[in-house]
Amino acid sequence: MIEVSNLVKKFGAFAALDGVDLKVADGELLALLGPSGSGKTTLLRIIAGLDWPDSGDLSFNGENALSRGAGERQVGFVFQHYALFRHMTVFENVAFGLRVQPRAIRKDETSIRARVKELLDLVQLDWLSDRYPSQLSGGQRQRIALARALAIEPRILLLDEPFGALDAKVRKELRQWLRSLHHEISVTSIFVTHDQEEALEVANRVVVMDKGRIEQIGTPDEVYDHPATAFVHGFIGESIMLPVEVCDNFLRLGDQPLRLAADGAALGKSRLFIRRHDVQIGPAGSGALTGAVRQVRTLGAVQRAQIALLGCDIVIEVDAPRDRELRPGDHIGLQPRRYRIFAAQD
Amino acid sequence: MVDINQKRPAFGSAQADLRTEPRLIRAVIIVMAVVFLTIFVVLPLAMVFAQAFAKGVSTYVAALADPEAMSAIRLTLLVAAISVGLNLVFGLFAAWAVAKFDFAGKTFLISLIDLPFSVSPVISGLVFVLLFGAQGYWGPWLQNHHVHVLFALPGITLATVFVTFPFVARALIPLMQQQGSQEEEAAISLGASGLQTFFRVTLPNIKWGVLYGVLLCNARAMGEFGAVSVVSGHIRGQTNTLPLLVEILYNEYQFVASFAIASLLAMLALITLVAKTVLERHLDEGQRAGD
Numbered sequence: 167m168i169e170v171s172n173l174v175k176k177f178g179a180f181a182a183l184d185g186v187d188l189k190v191a192d193g194e195l196l197a198l199l200g201p202s203g204s205g206k207t208t209l210l211r212i213i214a215g216l217d218w219p220d221s222g223d224l225s226f227n228g229e230n231a232l233s234r235g236a237g238e239r240q241v242g243f244v245f246q247h248y249a250l251f252r253h254m255t256v257f258e259n260v261a262f263g264l265r266v267q268p269r270a271i272r273k274d275e276t277s278i279r280a281r282v283k284e285l286l287d288l289v290q291l292d293w294l295s296d297r298y299p300s301q302l303s304g305g306q307r308q309r310i311a312l313a314r315a316l317a318i319e320p321r322i323l324l325l326d327e328p329f330g331a332l333d334a335k336v337r338k339e340l341r342q343w344l345r346s347l348h349h350e351i352s353v354t355s356i357f358v359t360h361d362q363e364e365a366l367e368v369a370n371r372v373v374v375m376d377k378g379r380i381e382q383i384g385t386p387d388e389v390y391d392h393p394a395t396a397f398v399h400g401f402i403g404e405s406i407m408l409p410v411e412v413c414d415n416f417l418r419l420g421d422q423p424l425r426l427a428a429d430g431a432a433l434g435k436s437r438l439f440i441r442r443h444d445v446q447i448g449p450a451g452s453g454a455l456t457g458a459v460r461q462v463r464t465l466g467a468v469q470r471a472q473i474a475l476l477g478c479d480i481v482i483e484v485d486a487p488r489d490r491e492l493r494p495g496d497h498i499g500l501q502p503r504r505y506r507i508f509a510a511q512d
Numbered sequence: 513m514v515d516i517n518q519k520r521p522a523f524g525s526a527q528a529d530l531r532t533e534p535r536l537i538r539a540v541i542i543v544m545a546v547v548f549l550t551i552f553v554v555l556p557l558a559m560v561f562a563q564a565f566a567k568g569v570s571t572y573v574a575a576l577a578d579p580e581a582m583s584a585i586r587l588t589l590l591v592a593a594i595s596v597g598l599n600l601v602f603g604l605f606a607a608w609a610v611a612k613f614d615f616a617g618k619t620f621l622i623s624l625i626d627l628p629f630s631v632s633p634v635i636s637g638l639v640f641v642l643l644f645g646a647q648g649y650w651g652p653w654l655q656n657h658h659v660h661v662l663f664a665l666p667g668i669t670l671a672t673v674f675v676t677f678p679f680v681a682r683a684l685i686p687l688m689q690q691q692g693s694q695e696e697e698a699a700i701s702l703g704a705s706g707l708q709t710f711f712r713v714t715l716p717n718i719k720w721g722v723l724y725g726v727l728l729c730n731a732r733a734m735g736e737f738g739a740v741s742v743v744s745g746h747i748r749g750q751t752n753t754l755p756l757l758v759e760i761l762y763n764e765y766q767f768v769a770s771f772a773i774a775s776l777l778a779m780l781a782l783i784t785l786v787a788k789t790v791l792e793r794h795l796d797e798g799q800r801a802g803d
Contacts, residue, residue: 216697237703249694253716263702266712318702 167191168213168322168354173222175208175378182208183219184378190356195348197369198358201401205378206358210324213356214243226321239322242315242353246327248307250299256310257295260285263318285313288347305336309343316351325357329364341368362402366390374398396508399439406445406482408438412507420478425454428507435510443468443485446501447492453501457482462492473500560778563771575772583749584757584773590665591740591753592733595672599729600722603680608714610681611688612696625681628674636674637742640667663745668753671739676732683725687718687795720794727791731784735777 168190175183182205190196198206211217213224215236224231231239250259260282264273273281286292289309299307308328315323328344329337345368348355359365365372366386374381374389374397382394393399400407410417410424412431417424417438426438450456457473460481464470468485471492475482484500486492533541565572575581606625610618628636644661645651654661661667695717699709715722737755744751752760754773761770 214701216701236697236701237705239701241701243698243701245694245698247694249698251695251698251713251716262699262704262712266699266702266704266708314698314702 167227168356169223169225169228170209170213171223173209173212173219173224175205175212175217175219181205181378183212183222186222186375186378186380188373188380188383190354192354193352194354194356195345195368195370196356197365197372198356198375199360199362199365199372199402200375200381201360203377204375206360206375207326209375210326210356210358213322214241214324215239216243240318240320242318242320242323244308244311244315244323244325244328246330248299248311250307250311250314252299254298255295256286256291256297256299256302257282259299259310260314260317262314281317285317288316288351289313303336304332305340308332308340312347316353320353323353323355325355327359328357329359329361337364344368366402374401376401393439393506396437396439396511399506399508404442404483404485406440406442406484408440408480408482409510410436410438410507412436417507419455419475419480422477426502426505431507432509437508437510438505439508440502440505442470442483444503444505445484445486446503447484447486447490448499448501450497450499452499455500457498457500459492459494459496459498461494464488473498557778560771560774563767564775566771567768571768572772572775575766575769576776578769580749580752581757581769581773584752584754585776587665587668587751588734588753591669591672592730594669595676595733596726596730598673599677599680600726602677603682603684603725603729604722606681607684607688610685612693622685625678627678628676629678633675633736633738634742637671637739640670640674640739640743662743663747663751665751667743668740668751671743672733672736675736675739676729679729679732680722680725683721683728684718687721691717720791724788724791724795727784727787731780734780 168188170186170188170190173183173186174181184205186205186209188209198209200206208217212219213231215231215234215238218232226239236243251262254262261278264278264281267273282295283292286295289312291306291309291313294302294306294310299310302310312325312328325344329340332340341364344357357368366389369386371383372386372389373383376397382389382398384392384394389398389402393402399405408419410419412418412428412433412435414433415428417426417428417436419438446453455475456477457475459471460474461472462469465485467488469488469490469492471484471486473482473484474480476497492498564575576585606621609615610622610625641662642648643650644654644667646655651662659666661670695713696709699713700706704712734753735755736753737759740753741756741759744753744756746752746756746760748760754777758770758773758777761767761773
């Protein structure tokens with residue numbers, strides 16, 4: 167189990183981590199999700215021993231990890247840009263961690279060769295063992311970097327934006343492959359991503375970070391369906407945000423009252439979040455909001471309509487099924503199926 | 513695209529080579545460059561060899577076999593070996609510090625490394641006279657302890673080290689900065705020690721840069737005149753390096769001997785040039801492999 171408590175790391179005046187607490191159970195596949203600058207990579211590097219916190223604690227299975235260097239933590243680290251050793255073959259890259267072990271515990275050449283072969287088989291790239299990194303594609307480099315990290319039999323596997331530098335198709339394949347690999351070897355793994363879809367698809371648990379703090383920790387369903395904060399709601403899934411005012415148990419958008427229950431939200435200025443696909447479209451006057459369709463685009467399985475809300479200057483985008491006929495100029499009623507109210511930002 | 517085609521309608525489509533200048537201008541520019549190089553580089557170099565062999569091969573060999581010449585060759589090789597060795601170590605440390613760490617005064621350190629390039633070599637020599645000379649800061653103390661720095665090997669070596677210390681560091685800093693430290697971080701997280709990381713990861717990645725720096729450093733160390741001239745004392749058969757000997761012989765109207773020694777330095781230059789071209793090719797390939 168990895169336990170992080172109250173980690174603080176500052177770069178000059180910028181707080182990369184601002185009091186982070188986190189527990190990761192054995193065998194988990196955890197995603198650190200957040201925009202750039204949220205501190206997720208810093209957290210990962212501190213766990214790996216490549217960076218040191220200003221204050222706070224880090225322990226692996228109850229043992230203080232901060233007193234150990236990166237090489238003693240048995241942590242496999244996969245870098246965003248792979249960081250393969252460019253002057254070594256694929257085979258030697260994977261063998262590196264085994265060759266630099268202290269002589270007392272170093273395996274003999276035959277066992278090293280067998281182990282490397284096993285790892286290359288695991289990442290299905292045995293046939294590339296004599297190539298150099300520059301001769302590989304991005305996806306292949308990524309898998310070799312993973313094999314190299316696994317060679318030292320790490321207790322924890324850390325991946326920094328593992329799919330960040332790959333094209334969309336390879337990325338999708340590798341995601342599924344990583345999931346099944348984790349299923350196979352079940353080593354505790356943490357990966358950093360700014361791509362919410364990636365986090366929700368691959369991880370068992372997602373940690374959403376912003377500005378050096380953890381906003382929410384939960385399963386993919388929890389963070390998607392029950393976002394704890396306005397930030398999480400806005401960051402995960404595509405949301406419509408309306409500035410509203412909460413009055414005695416009803417909501418007001420500009421001068422107009424909305425027929426939506428305030429659900430016990432605090433009085434005063436607030437923000438109403440609705441997922442784009444959580445809006446029921448009906449005839450004009452049928453829902454809480456009324457608007458005029460401005461433009462409709464088809465996006466794969468859905469159509470996305472730009473709708474100007476009547477009585478205020480707000481234009482929102484709503485996803486509707488493709489069989490719902492929408493034409494520019496139509497007046498329609500909009501009823502959120504689900505929504506959340508968060509207090510307004512100061 | 514449309515513009516280009518409209519301006520050049522007469523030439524079909526294959527000619528769209530925008531680098532093309534009129535033939536005449538091209539020819540004039542190339543001829544000028546060749547003439548210039550011939551007058552200022554090729555002719556002088558040819559003259560060195562022509563003069564050296566003016567009285568036949570045996571005179572040439574005799575000039576080199578002269579005890580003073582042999583002593584100068586030995587001293588030059590020794591000084592170059594020590595200075596290149598020291599500057600290799602220093603250059604590696606400096607480049608490592610500058611490229612892999614951020615610290616206060618980093619810009620200052622980089623400027624300091626470049627200092628010998630901007631200071632006249634004569635001044636560099638004089639500095640050592642001021643420090644170690646009979647009237648200098650440490651001169652009397654050294655004299656009392658019978659340590660000879662000036663007009664001896666230590667002084668010549670110090671002056672040479674000073675003048676040549678930017679070469680290795682300068683060759684390595686951009687290379688190491690461009691490579692970043694991710695490979696080192698990877699090695700360390702895989703359990704490699706600091707030394708293992710240096711010898712197995714860092715050094716192989718920069719080896720062509722190191723050789724490049726050593727090559728230029730060596731060429732300058734063997735060819736240095738100004739700084740060495742100030743501290744050497746020109747003791748015949750003892751503290752004359754090759755460049756100093758060339759001047760002395762020339763001033764004594766021993767032209768053949770003088771040019772024979774000069775031809776050694778000229779050959780060093782030619783070898784350096786070829787080696788530099790080869791190394792630069794390797795460096796380019798190394799950079800591309802990293803992308």
